[in-house]
Amino acid sequence: MDNIVLFDDPKSRGNLLPFTFTRPVAEIRIGIFKISEKWQSLLHAKDLGFLTQNYLQSKFPPLAVKALYINGALCPDEDLVNAINELKENEALWHQDTLLAAFFDKPEQFHSDHLPDKKRIDYDPEIKLLSKTWQIFQWNGDEIRKDFNIITKRRVSWGTDDPHTHMYNEPAIFIEKGAKVRASILNATNGPIYIGKNTEVSEGSMIRGPFALCDDSIISMGAKIRENTTVGPGCKVGGEVSNTVFFGYSNKSHDGYIGNSVVGEWCNFGANSVVSNMKNNLMPVKIWDYTKGGFGDTGLQFCGSMVADHTKLGIGTTLNTGTVIGVGSNVFGEGFPRKFVSSFAWGGGAAGFSTFKLMKFEETAQRVMDLKGKEFNENERAILQKVFEVTRPYRIWDKEF
Missing domain, CATH: 3.90.550 (Spore Coat Polysaccharide Biosynthesis Protein SpsA; Chain A)
Incomplete structure (x- = not known):
């Protein structure tokens, strides 16, 4: 074709x-x-x-x-x-x-x-x-299995020469050239584990498959990565992660929990950020539905957060079950922010939100992309300016940061 x-x-x-x-x-x-x-x-x-x-x-x-x-x-x-x-x-x-x-x-x-x-x-x-957004993490384990068969077909894993790394079901673990795995546990008993090129699995990491670590990404020391998780290219991920998809170029390198969630590109989670994925009453989780302009029922008992591109969470941020955060937001402060945070929101906690001024957002986005070796070009700028405009009705406040 x-x-x-x-x-x-x-x-x-x-x-x-x-x-x-x-x-x-x-x-x-x-x-x-x-x-x-x-x-x-x-x-x-x-x-x-x-x-x-x-x-x-x-x-x-x-x-x-x-x-x-x-x-x-x-x-x-x-x-x-x-x-x-x-x-x-x-x-x-x-x-x-x-x-x-x-x-x-x-x-x-x-x-x-x-x-x-x-x-x-x-x-x-x-x-x-x-x-549905939540199908991304729901289907992720099965998709890892299918993609694993594609990417490893007729190929041989480079493996690891580290004597302190323990692998369960080694035939279902594929390690690309240039990957470094040190003093870690890789358990592929229930699903394959793929470790991409020029990646690093740091000391003390525990990983269960199905799991994918895409090229140029790092798993931090002592990380606990549960099944059905994908870490896209250019990421740094640590703490405790379960059934979550990071699209790429995002950081959650410190302690803190995230589960049953989807994270876009160019995001950052401050140290000890926590994402709840289950309600205390065990009832189905509702999340924001853009097509309805309100909250809709997922039918899921476990559903964490949907975090769009270029969003940042401050140190110690806690997200409630089923939180949706739009593009380019900066969320911080004590307590839980609202369960729907519109694009280009700045703040949280008792003070509420104001608008992240577009010029300042673009300056931050350019610095972040520069650090990852990517260009914040006119295409990127034009897309984000358009998103800023089309999401304006969701920003119900009138202050600008």
């Missing part, structure tokens, strides 16, 4: 906010890979494009040539890949009322709901179509 374009499913994108404020749906990391990386690898695509919100297209451009368009919320599996590989140019693959894949000559021809010139092909098996 030469060219593929991953399109935002209109039924999914709003439900995946605040993460889709700053990325197409297919750029969400679940398992070891982003959804886009899964499809590109499995279909051996040479070129990859996106069809998403207009303000995101400068960073995530489409393709102006004939391409196979695939639903960007769709997590691939072997049967689905086979069905898509068999698809002809005059056909469209559907699952009930959801378009899965179809060929188009150019982006202007794309439609996700009405394709009269395409023969309908029904795909009946169960699919994984990402449509």
Whole structure:
């Protein structure tokens, strides 16, 4: 397959906010890979494009040539890949009322709901179509298992020469070249463990699989990492972590607990930050639903926090069960902040919130990205300025920091 374009499913994108404020749906990391990386690898695509919100297209451009368009919320599996590989140019693959894949000559021809010139092909098996933020951590263990098989196929682990590291079920542990593992316990009894290139697992760490540590990331000394956790590239993570996905370039390097949560890029958790993932009365957790403008029931007993890109938590910050924090917020202060913190909020505690002035936010974002060796360019700036504007109605205060 030469060219593929991953399109935002209109039924999914709003439900995946605040993460889709700053990325197409297919750029969400679940398992070891982003959804886009899964499809590109499995279909051996040479070129990859996106069809998403207009303000995101400068960073995530489409393709102006004939391409196979695939639903960007769709997590691939072997049967689905086979069905898509068999698809002809005059056909469209559907699952009930959801378009899965179809060929188009150019982006202007794309439609996700009405394709009269395409023969309908029904795909009946169960699919994984990402449509809720909490599915990211719910499905993460299974996706790690699938991605592990892809990334390790016909390859041999570099292993570790450290005599003080103990590995359970070593065949299910894959360590890339350049990784350093020291005096740690890696337990892959219940799922695989993937340790990426140029990573570091520091002394005293205890890790249970399924687990993925992506390239250039560090696990701090004495960390306790429970199953179904992904640490994306360029992260520093420590303390106690359970069933949580860090997209990448975020830090939670100190003590403190986080569980059943999703953390975007460029975030920082101050020392002893704690994220609650269960209510004391054991009732299902409700979280903010952007499509409804209010709180909705997840049906889950365990659900921590959804923390969007560029958000920072001060030392000792405590987040209540089911907290949602938007893009570019700086949360600090005593007590629990509200369970929905809008984008570009500054403050917390008894003093409440004011607006994080955009110019000061951009200065911070540039410094943070510089430290990680990434450029805060005009594409990044334009996206965040747009997010600042579209999220303005959620900031119900009138002060600016």
